[in-house]
Amino acid sequence: MKIAVLVAPAVHPVSGRPCAGEADLAALALAQRLSSQVDVWYAGAADDAALADYLARGADNIHSLSLSPGSDVLAALCSVLQGVDMVLCGARAGGGDGSGLLPYQLAEQLGRALLPDVLDLSKSDQQWQALQALPKGVRRTLAAKLPLVASVHARAASAVGWSYARLQQGKIQRKAATGAALPQVVLEPARRARALVAASKVSGHARMQGAIAGGEGKSAGIVVKQGDSVEKAQVVLDYLRQHQLVDF
Amino acid sequence: MSFSLAHALTGLFWLGALLLLGGLARRASLWQQGRSASVSWLGLLAMPKRYFVDIHHVVAREPAVARAHVAAAGGGVAILLLSALNYGLMLYQGWLDVLLVLMAALMLLGARMMQARRLQAPPRLSQGRWQVLPARLRLFALGSLLAAGLLFAGPQLGMAGQLIAVVALLMLALGGAELALGIGLGWPMKHAVAGLLHLAFHPRAERFAAKSSDLKPLNLAAGELGVAKVEDFAWNRLLSFDACVQCGKCEAACPAYAAGQPLNPKKLIQDMVAAQSRGTDPAYAGNPHPGREAAVMVQPGEDIVGSVLAAETLWSCTTCRACVENCPMLIEHVDTVVNLRRHVTLSRGEVPGKGSEALANLRNTDTVGGYPLAVRYHWAIDLDLPLLQPGEQTEWLLLAGEGAFDMRYQRALRALVKVLKAAGVKVAVLGAAERDCGDVARRLGDEAGFQRLAQANIATLAQYRFARIVTPDPHVFHCLANEYPALGGQFEVWHHSKLLEHLLARRAIPLKADATPLPPLTFHDPCYLGRYNDGYHAPRNVLKGIGIKVVEMPRSGRDARCCGWGGGAAFTDIPGQRRIPDMRMDDIRETGTGRVAVACPNCTAMLEGVVGERADVIELAELVAERLA
Known part of the structure; x- marks a missing residue:
């Protein structure tokens, strides 16, 4: 070759x-x-x-x-x-x-x-x-x-x-x-980037609370305090599978 | 009977002489594998002085062994000379027999002392044939004593006399075999013949005239690219390996060996012997390279590195010269290490660890760390340090070296400038025109890179007018002072310790008047200032001059242990059991001072890099600056 x-x-x-x-x-x-x-x-x-x-x-x-x-x-x-x-x-x-x-x-x-x-x-x-x-x-x-x-x-x-x-x-x-000869370079005016808008305006602490502290919100996570390490790992694995973040 | 005993001795003498000559011819054919070298036959005349003065300087550091050797070797040589006269030339004089008896007694004593030492042999000594050598020498001495005694006693021998004569002849034959066959078969007594010839045709003969620690340039234009095979060594270099007595003083002094890195300098030399003798010598019976097998596979015609010698062994060396300094046979280990490295680097391009990166940085930026040249003197931006312009004149030119890029060492440089200014010294710098001196490139085997940098620096320096160069970096100092002359650069270079010593002696530095005694500290000798340039006194005199007592470490001065940076070892970073700077920090802790003075940017970095609790590392110039009025 x-x-x-x-x-x-x-x-x-x-x-x-x-x-x-x-x-x-x-x-x-x-x-x-x-x-x-x-x-x-x-x-x-x-x-x-x-x-x-x-x-x-x-x-x-x-x-x-x-x-x-x-x-x-x-x-x-x-x-x-x-x-x-x-x-x-x-x-x-x-x-x-x-x-x-x-x-x-x-x-x-x-x-x-x-x-x-x-x-x-x-x-x-x-x-x-x-x-x-x-x-x-x-x-x-x-x-x-x-x-x-x-x-x-x-x-x-x-x-x-x-x-x-x-x-x-x-x-x-x-x-x-x-x-x-090199092709002519055409210069264009820079396009103004759109400013990013935050999806929600609550504080970081509040969002973290929402994610982990349980409660009513849909995004609420689970805090696993009971069980041994295998059971806790199973909860994490279930979560990852549910959200298709692992494929096994 | 006495007639026949005398004739038997004559026969034995000439048989031994023939075997010795035959063995020497065989060994010489091995040395002839090497390249030709320019040697002076006058070396043969200089041999006695080199033996009795230069070797003695090293051997006398161990007085008991020196005395034993004087007795054994002196007695042995005298026996051989007297036998040559009396029996070789068939003079058969009674008074020569008396001398013979005395000399045999002397040799017997020496061999006895050596045997006693072998009973509690330090681990650095090789075993095997070396272990039984004193017994063989005793046998020879005893045989000589008996034979000469019998002959002196008279021609009439009874049955007992005849029996003793036979025993004496047997002893002489057995013991004498060690002397006669040693050189040919690579037995221990090889060292006597090869060692004397090595003294006469030493590859670095200039070391007998004055300190000589510079690496020799390769003729790159002629295609010299270091040593790949045995044939690439000069013949007298091969001879020098055969001089080794396997005493292991190099092994005991080697920092890499102590750190458990795969390098034992004694084994390295024996590997070279195995390579040149193609494994026909008796097997090596000493300590191996740490973590490696002792046995080596020798394939004729193969490259040394990769077959006889592992590349890691080569790259473990810090080029600290502790082995060279301690070798009683004046073997130059560092030359061999660098010659082999040159092949690996120049031909194969296989530099391990960060070594290749350092070499690439030198090629691309002219600095080891890959810094822009323009920032080398940024630390001096507020010090009003004059930038020397071509054509301008200054008394002292300061070369800061690579340490100028290290924020810690910049403190030391600022202190140095402060002291020099206070002393009214007219000093200037080159700024962006200063390139790396090429030390790292050369020790890593990149001779082409070194020569390029050296020639560029020489050309640059030629544009400026200055009386002397001063540098706080012993590596820069050694390169410029000792290695640039071979490439045409003649400069007067001082290490800053010498300049500070000079200024203190002249009372040019205004010191604080208060007499508060300063706490004592210990001093760590940089290899490239100490062993390379005998700069042991200047830094100590500086410390004394500012009123600080130095508590010496057991390993200081000539025996100082390396910090582990030299020879690019900090870049190749071959793993071992411990780190070399950690061991040095242990030495420093043992002094109990809690502070160590250094005089090299690299020692500073290595010792400050020790993790955990450690002594304060202070540069010489910083200590002087603290005492400024």
């Missing part, structure tokens, strides 16, 4: 120096775990030194498509990614002005399925199953057939450690490419 990994230099949040982006590193690590035929691509105007971190952290060879600053990388990347089974990239470039749109645009242009914010990929039957990271630690499984594009979440398992020897051995191959 041929995998292409797309990387781009990130901007270090403290020093502003170019370094490797966490999500791109995770994509590189995932690709190397899945296949031995991994090509690493970069498109843009960064110099070789800005890509050095990727060499030191596992990329043997980076194909760098040299574009003039400020040009759109989409067309240049699409032209080299046609024959690739799987395209992996970081969900968004680290720092800078990245919009995070590239994976979506790539999937659209290449006519492939996109698995966004992937933590891990595994093969089952003819499909590739992805563990997707959602906010607040929620996980979801997605599946798609090859060829596909997957954007890797920054929290996915990271690449190998930084090695000076790999930095010395790694190569960056520059290839000339033509980039299109």
Whole structure:
């Protein structure tokens, strides 16, 4: 299986120096775990030194498509990614002005399925199953057939450690490419957010009382003082089942 | 009979000599696995001085053992020389036999003393063949005594005489085997031959001229990336491992070993011996790395780390040099640890714990903690501390180091500036132009990172005009003073303890006049000031100068226990039974002073990080600032 990994230099949040982006590193690590035929691509105007971190952290060879600053990388990347089974990239470039749109645009242009914010990929039957990271630690499984594009979440398992020897051995191959102009950015006035209105105006203490102290209110809870720990746990479990908060 | 006994001795002598030479050739072929090294043959001439002076300095700290060794080794060498003359060269002189009897008696005494010590051997000593060595040496000495005695007594021997002669020959053969075969088979007496050659071709020969504790730079351009396999060691480094006598003084001094981390410096050296001899030497019979098996699997051609040596062992070292300081054979453990780390870091990129994060921070921000360079001197914002501009002149340049980002240590830095100002010292700082000195990078094996930082710092410092550098961080001090010269940076660097001592001696610091005696405290020696730079007196003189009595811990000065930070150990954080700073705090508690003076930002952080009730940790400069008038 041929995998292409797309990387781009990130901007270090403290020093502003170019370094490797966490999500791109995770994509590189995932690709190397899945296949031995991994090509690493970069498109843009960064110099070789800005890509050095990727060499030191596992990329043997980076194909760098040299574009003039400020040009759109989409067309240049699409032209080299046609024959690739799987395209992996970081969900968004680290720092800078990245919009995070590239994976979506790539999937659209290449006519492939996109698995966004992937933590891990595994093969089952003819499909590739992805563990997707959602906010607040929620996980979801997605599946798609090859060829596909997957954007890797920054929290996915990271690449190998930084090695000076790999930095010395790694190569960056520059290839000339033509980039299109970036589409015009349309700025809109910010929409005013609607102020949130509290559902009830009673105090927090009163609401807590309503929730736990019993009484007439519908939302009143139960205070269990009798019984042993198993019985008390049963009450909690019943409550959770009743409100479909657990499914066993 | 005497004729035949003398000839038998001649035969035995030459047989032993041939076996010894054959064994030496075999061992030398093992050393030849290593890389070539530039050594001076003049080292052979310097050997006696190094033996009788440099080694003696270390051995004499244990006088009983030193005396036993003088008797056993002195007697043994004399026996061998006299035998070479009298029997090797077939002179067969009676008066030489008299000398021989005397020397044999001396050796017998020495071997007896060693045997007595072995009866209650401290746990640091190796057992196995080492345990029976004194008995073998006694056998040899007794054999020599009997043989020489018989020969001196005269040619006419009765039946009893002949029997004694046979017994003496047997004793000589049995005991002499230990001497003749030791070097070839890796038996204990290997240490005599390898040890002398090690003295002659020491990998750090400059240590015999003056203090030498700097790590040597790698030639990165030539592709040197540390030691992966036995073949990557210099040949004289392999030789140095064979000098080990397994006395375990390193083991007893090692803070990581005491903390139950998987490092025993003695075993580490023996692991290297096992790797170079491919396991053909007798099995190791000492304490293992804590929590590990003693036996090692040696596969020829494999990387050392991961086969002979676990990576955790390597990363447990705090580079405190307690082992080097205590080694009677002058083996340089820390060089080996760092050389092996360099391979793991530079080639494999496998730095455990927060070590890799620290190295990434150094690459990306030039600070260990990942701070912006511009905030390094924020603590001095109201102190009116001049920022040195290129081309401007100052007498003292203050390098605050990484401690400047630590809110606790900022108090100490403010105190230092206050004292220097009160003393009228013209001091300035670099501000955002100051980068990390590279100490952590280098000890964690990132030689490339160290050289980048060092060269950047040297280039930066070259733009400024200053007479001297002062820093409160012993790691910065050691790097700049001892390790930058190899990369072309020559600076006069003082640790702040030396400057404070100097100012107090000149009465330049206005001190309070009241004579209220200050409560005594104890002083914790930073490794990189003490063992690395012999800076034992300056901080004590400062404390004396402000009228504070120092209650010394049993382990202080040269024997001071590390705080556990050095060598990046605080970052790699290999688990053990205890934490090193907790043990040090126990030492401090034992003094009963309730206060400890420190002279290093890292010792400050480690000792203040001890949980539960602990002594107050006060920086040297803070104590002086308290006494300002």
